Amino acid sequence: MADFYVSPTGDDSAPGTPERPFATLHRARRAVREVTGEVVVHLRAGTHVLAEPLELTEDDSGRDGHRIVYQAYGYGSGEQERVVISGGREITGWQERNGAWLAEVGGLDTRQLYVDDRRVERAGIDGLPGAASRTGTGYVTDSTAPLDWQAPSGVEFVYRGVYPWTEARCAVATVARDGDSTTITMTQPAFSWATDLYNSAWDGQVMSGPGLPTRVENDPAFLTEPGTFVLDRSRPGDHLLHYLPRPGEHPLRTRVVAPALETLLHAIGARDVSFRGLVFADATWLRPSGNRGLLHYHGSGYYDGGAIDKVVLVEEQAWVTVPTESKTIPACVTLDGTTGVRFEDCRFTRLGATGLGAAGGADLTVRGCDFDTLAASAIAVTGGRDVLIEDNLIERIGLDYSGSPGIALLRTVDCTVAHNHVSDVPHCGIVAGPGQGTRILRNLTTATMGVLADGGGVYLSGPQGDSHQNGAVICGNVIKDTRTPYNFALYTDYGATWVTVEENVVIRADNTAILLVSPPLEHVVYRGNFWDADPVGSDAIPTGVIYEGNTTLADEDELDTATAAIQARAGLLRGASR
Known part of the structure; x- marks a missing residue:
């Protein structure tokens, strides 16, 4: 049996012993590949920040009936340490302006923000101002308020309940004055896809297209509620993060973390690997910010172009158009074709997509884990065999993608x-x-x-x-x-x-x-x-x-x-x- 140790204060040139631990999980993975038999990687207390996703392949598998175990130091005892595997970036260098905090974050892109480990919401307003109607390319309104949006190309429209079980997201392309009206042009192909996808009839009442947004998000003009944020991406490579603090928060005493990675762990074809007592945290998912938006259909599925079918529910009374094929919201911890993987007593939190996702493979166990503060689902399994999901607490999920x-x-x-x-x-x-x-x-x-x-x-x-x-x-x-x-x-x-x-x-x-x-x-x-x-x-x-x-x-x-x-x-x- 081999034991390796990893600490946020370690050194990757060290031998990975209790006295001289490695600094990174990537270095520990290399060490594991060099030995045989049962291997345990002990993670010491603190936040282990990933610069890139940890990828495990067949080369990182247990062999000859042995397992590879990644676990919190002291796992299962009263001495167990709290270990966080994070894809986040701590934000510093705040400047204060008109009560808000501003930080230049370079090319950082994210859709979530956590302040002292607590989720804060993106700033937004309810609905589109004024008397508005949909056009072939977006919307027109008699309100001039959208002309005051400071970074309109970063604004996102949310369509909650476009079908009763559906919530969609599309980005704004431009906002312009047109006489006494304001014209809002939406990004493509997301908006035209939404127009094609969301059509239905209920009791003879026909609905065509996405309608008006129920919420409008992510512009500095919306930053009026303490504990909300905006990411201004109008200057490529020179993004500006805005945060309106809650009472009592101070930029030198408050820890602000923006998720930077979309994936924390990706296991492909790995076998007989266990994760015990670990916290997986601080990841995002950027797809909804792009020009294809997030055209949610049902559950974890969304439309990404292609054929659309018409399904008749009640002849001449109710029908709905649905995607022939859909994609699935990804997970921040992802398994592809793995066998014998175990997650025990772990926590998945502060994640911008699904917590744990598995595709194909066999013999997956998820037991005794906590899932909370997730943008999408907790656990999604597609095509797996012999799966056990047992004794898990799942709460406060679907915070960004309500169909999850x-x-x-x-x-x-x-x-x-x-x-x-x-x-x-x-x-x-x-x-x-x-x-x-x-x-x-x-x-x-x-x-x-x-x-x-x-x-x-x-x-x-x-x-x-x-x-x-x-x-x-x-x-x-x-x-x-x-x-x-x-x-x-x-x-x-x-x-x-x-x-x-x-x-x-x-x-x-x-x-x-x-x-x-x-x-x-x-x-x-x-x-x-x-x-x-x-x-x-x-x-x-x-x-x-x-x-x-x-x-x-x-x-x-x-x-x-x-x-x-x-x-x-x-x-x-x-x-x-x-």
Whole structure:
């Protein structure tokens, strides 16, 4: 067994011993490659700042049944040290002007900012000023306020609820006076793509294009609320960061960190590697700032050009246009084709995209981790096999991209999501698209659907196998407080097949569940569930659904008493969160 040590105050020319540790993870990775057998890399306390992403390949794998372990010093003991792996850059050299702090940051580009480890929001205003309307290339308004925007090419429009489950972002190109009006031209191709993508009809009412923005962000003119920031990128390579401090903050005593890297860790084909007791923090994602914007469609997916389909939901009454193919919001910690990777007792925080993402591969375990203060999802797994996501606390995610679910699965095989607590999220808590052998067991979701609509605490769609033996099982989950109107707390949707939904509890939702969806459910069993209101469609059970032994108790005390055993088994296995 080999042990190496890394400290923020170390030296890469040192031998990596406890007395003379390395300074960087990259140097430790080189040392690991030179030995065989079990290897443990001990990270000492402090912030380990990455100048570039840490990449692990097949050469960084465990061999002959041994593992490579990266862990906090003293992991698992009372002496465990706090270790942060950061892609951030500390901002110094502030100048004060009219109550705001300004710092020249060169070519630094970011979409997030953290002050004393606390997230601050980008400055913005609600909606477009004046009487505005959309044109073929943007907008026209009778207000002159946009002429006062100091860096209009950095302004971003947000379209919340362009579909009930969707939030889009497009950048402004120019702002110009046109007689008594102001003309706003949007960047391309994002705006024309949005016009093509977002079209629908509901109850005969046709919507065409993205409409007016619900929020306008990132200009110094919007900097009126303490604890907000703006990044002015109008001078290429000479960006200017503005921050309006909160009361009591001082530029010499306040630590301000701007995420600089988009990826902290990228493992490609690595095998048998563990990460224990580490904090992954301070990364961003720059794609939404570009000329393609972020044309969100559903969950973690967004449109990036290409064909668009029209899906008829109700003949001659409701239809919607959708992308034929979509891309997925990336993760700041990314696994591609890995085998036997473990994340245990780690924390993912202050990240500008999804926390942890895995594509392909097999035998992934994510256990006992905390995910919080994330711009997008906590965990996204696409195409993986034999995955265990267990005993994780997920809260305050989707802070920039409101369609993001807490946990997202797509085309997985034999994936188990069990005993997690998902709380305070803007849309769905746990989402599973088409797959096989998915098991969603004894999770607790609270305060889901906080921003967008048409989702639930647990959402599942599409084919889930070819029999109940390899289909999906949703069992023993407790779903409380799905917030926005038009939600279905326990939601089997869009042609879900071979699904067993049993012994779940739903409390305080707009709708507890729905049995009537399009395309219809097939081979779906709802059995032994408890809720405070009957599901939509339970008065006339549709073909393809078995509905038996379910209990509706409108009195919350009676419901709590009847489901005490189920509720006691749901949620985290561990004690109080760290």
